[in-house]
Amino acid sequence: xxxxxxxxxxxxxxxxxxxxxxxxxxxxxxxxxxxxxxxxxxxxxxxxxxxxxxxxxxxxxxxxxxxxxxxxxxxxxxxxxxxxxxxxxxxxxxxxxxxxxxxxxxxxxxxxxxxxxxxxxxxxxxxxxxxxxxxxxxxxxxxxxxxxxxxxxxxxxxxxxxxxxxxxxxxxxxxxxxxxxxxxxxxxxxxxxxxxxxxxxxxxxxxxxxxxxxxxxxxxxxxxxxxxxxxxxxxxxxxxxxxxxxxxxxxxxxxxxxxxxxxxxxxxxxxxxxxxxxxxxxxxxxxxxxxxxxxxxxxxxxxxxxxxxxxxxxxxxxxxxxxxxxxxxxxxxxxxxxxxxxxxxxxxxxxxxxxxxxxxxxxxxxxxxxxxxxxxxxxxxxxxxxxxxxxxxxxxxxxxxxxxxxxxxxxx
Amino acid sequence: xxxxxxxxxxxxxxxxxxxxxxxxxxxxxxxxxxxxxxxxxxxxxxxxxxxxxxxxxxxxxxxxxxxxxxxxxx
Numbered sequence: 001x002x003x004x005x006x007x008x009x010x011x012x013x014x015x016x017x018x019x020x021x022x023x024x025x026x027x028x029x030x031x032x033x034x035x036x037x038x039x040x041x042x043x044x045x046x047x048x049x050x051x052x053x054x055x056x057x058x059x060x061x062x063x064x065x066x067x068x069x070x071x072x073x074x075x076x077x078x079x080x081x082x083x084x085x086x087x088x089x090x091x092x093x094x095x096x097x098x099x100x101x102x103x104x105x106x107x108x109x110x111x112x113x114x115x116x117x118x119x120x121x122x123x124x125x126x127x128x129x130x131x132x133x134x135x136x137x138x139x140x141x142x143x144x145x146x147x148x149x150x151x152x153x154x155x156x157x158x159x160x161x162x163x164x165x166x167x168x169x170x171x172x173x174x175x176x177x178x179x180x181x182x183x184x185x186x187x188x189x190x191x192x193x194x195x196x197x198x199x200x201x202x203x204x205x206x207x208x209x210x211x212x213x214x215x216x217x218x219x220x221x222x223x224x225x226x227x228x229x230x231x232x233x234x235x236x237x238x239x240x241x242x243x244x245x246x247x248x249x250x251x252x253x254x255x256x257x258x259x260x261x262x263x264x265x266x267x268x269x270x271x272x273x274x275x276x277x278x279x280x281x282x283x284x285x286x287x288x289x290x291x292x293x294x295x296x297x298x299x300x301x302x303x304x305x306x307x308x309x310x311x312x313x314x315x316x317x318x319x320x321x322x323x324x325x326x327x328x329x330x331x332x333x334x335x336x337x338x339x340x341x342x343x344x345x346x347x348x349x350x351x352x353x354x355x356x357x358x359x360x361x362x363x364x365x366x367x368x369x370x371x372x373x374x375x376x377x378x379x380x381x382x383x384x385x386x387x388x389x390x391x392x393x394x395x396x397x398x399x400x401x402x403x404x405x406x407x408x409x410x411x412x
Numbered sequence: 413x414x415x416x417x418x419x420x421x422x423x424x425x426x427x428x429x430x431x432x433x434x435x436x437x438x439x440x441x442x443x444x445x446x447x448x449x450x451x452x453x454x455x456x457x458x459x460x461x462x463x464x465x466x467x468x469x470x471x472x473x474x475x476x477x478x479x480x481x482x483x484x485x486x
Contacts, residue, residue, distance in 0.1 A: 375427065
């Protein structure tokens with residue numbers, strides 16, 4: 001029945017037959033609260049809960065005991081096992097998909113990374129999770145590489161896109177450059193989805209991959225600089241910038257930086273005081289979403305490009321702003337200027353708490369030329385930034401750290 | 413300890429294109445004599461803290477090198 005999942009390190013390939021065999025194993029149990037290092041077991045448990053029409057909750061593998069308690073109330077929930085009872089026999093791929101589709105009201109609970117430290121709970125149905133899944137003959141034989149965390153919404157959306165088309169999912173989350181380059185070639189990945197941070201990790205590319213058909217980027221601000229790099233490495237791929245959120249799923253797609261709001265969303269999206277607001281009908285059900293007059297504030301700062309049809313550029317997440325002595329600094333702006341320096345391969349800007357100013361700006365630099373100094377960077381930044389936006393502490397590193405979602409980390 | 417403080421002050425002055433200092437006078441005022449503004453002072457505290465493990469500004473304003481040394485020696 002073909003490959004179902006690839007976990008590139010240690011190079012484990014599981015097939016749809018393995019999955020069907022797992023579901024049919026005599027006395028098979030599944031966990032309704034899933035926390036596992038194995039991507040196969042994660043997906044197998046999600047599918048088992050789906051075909052049994054039993055709600056499932058998934059947790060990040062690296063949640064601390066305190067976070068597990070905050071998410072589940074009782075950590076022992078992780079030990080709960082439910083006997084798997086198939087409502088109809090599953091022996092072929094078609095049986096499997098039919099079983100999944102019949103469970104439109106099935107619920108899955110996820111946790112967003114939560115900037116305030118405590119993970120935020122979001123509940124999706126099969127319908128809301130797969131709203132943007134497209135199936136059809138054009139996806140025959142597609143291989144989906146995902147740089148998203150498989151326990152988060154973006155990773156799950158790629159997973160269901162692959163599953164519903166009988167395609168293979170290649171997990172690239174948390175992998176090193178070399179493993180990713182090898183996997184692109186070895187498994188002939190045709191569709192790649194990841195954050196801009198993931199793509200930046202790959203620059204400079206070691207070669208050209210002409211077999212890639214489609215690339216999508218989401219979760220962070222996309223830039224034309226990344227797009228140009230991607231065009232060079234993946235000359236035949238259509239490149240899409242996706243706007244999505246854990247609360248609403250995928251909403252908009254753009255070829256460049258500008259998102260155009262389609263007519264079907266016209267009355268469901270508005271921009272007020274530079275913030276993007278979504279109507280409640282677009283949202284997943286979650287007790288932790290706060291609405292004002294039926295509108296949800298995404299916390300995303302956007303710039304209106306045109307009013308009719310409405311189009312906008314993503315500027316930043318409000319919560320990313322760093323307060324330096326009463327001045328608010330957008331770390332993305334500083335990072336973009338650092339990355340413009342010819343001897344900088346990648347950069348990360350983050351706050352360090354400070355008793356004089358609240359925070360001071362620090363940065364990590366991955367340099368492409370060993371002669372680059374802190375002084376060069378300060379001069380480069382001072383040409384285009386106000387003094388308070390210029391980082392004060394510089395560290396040269398071999399790797400830029402990222403968050404659980406695969407976005408650039410804003411913590412020290 | 414004083415040499416290390418001098419080194420830290422000089423790193424910050426260097427980055428502001430101010431001349432390096434040969435030595436520190438205990439009575440030197442961080443702002444008026446050494447030319448540090450509030451952003452520089454914030455950087456100064458972070459560098460001092462990573463060197464000596466003490467946040468010299470944690471319980472209020474510190475004005476002179478003397479006062480910094482006093483906090484560090486406490």
